[in-house]
Amino acid sequence: MVVPSERLCCLATVRLREFKACEKAAVYRAEFELPAGKHVVLHLCGEHLSQASRIAKVEIARRLGRGKLEQKLAIMRLTPIRSKVKRAAAGKSRISGQ
Numbered sequence: 416m417v418v419p420s421e422r423l424c425c426l427a428t429v430r431l432r433e434f435k436a437c438e439k440a441a442v443y444r445a446e447f448e449l450p451a452g453k454h455v456v457l458h459l460c461g462e463h464l465s466q467a468s469r470i471a472k473v474e475i476a477r478r479l480g481r482g483k484l485e486q487k488l489a490i491m492r493l494t495p496i497r498s499k500v501k502r503a504a505a506g507k508s509r510i511s512g513q
Contacts, residue, residue, distance in 0.1 A: 443464050
């Protein structure tokens, strides 16, 4: 079950023909940079992480125009996401000694 305060996989809102809508919690934040200095940030579940570059290219084409699709992408950062709920639960376990 996804808690409302958690980020969802970007495929919950980004519609791509190749992928079904995804309602899973995002566990990674992938930040891409175009040579021109523009950035695209995607929040992804573990299942779609391997498709991050492909999803980013489609998003760049939608946001900046089709010509930008041919530009090379570089992942600047790939950061694991820990939800506030999981951190709070982990803290409770340590305090209570469970």
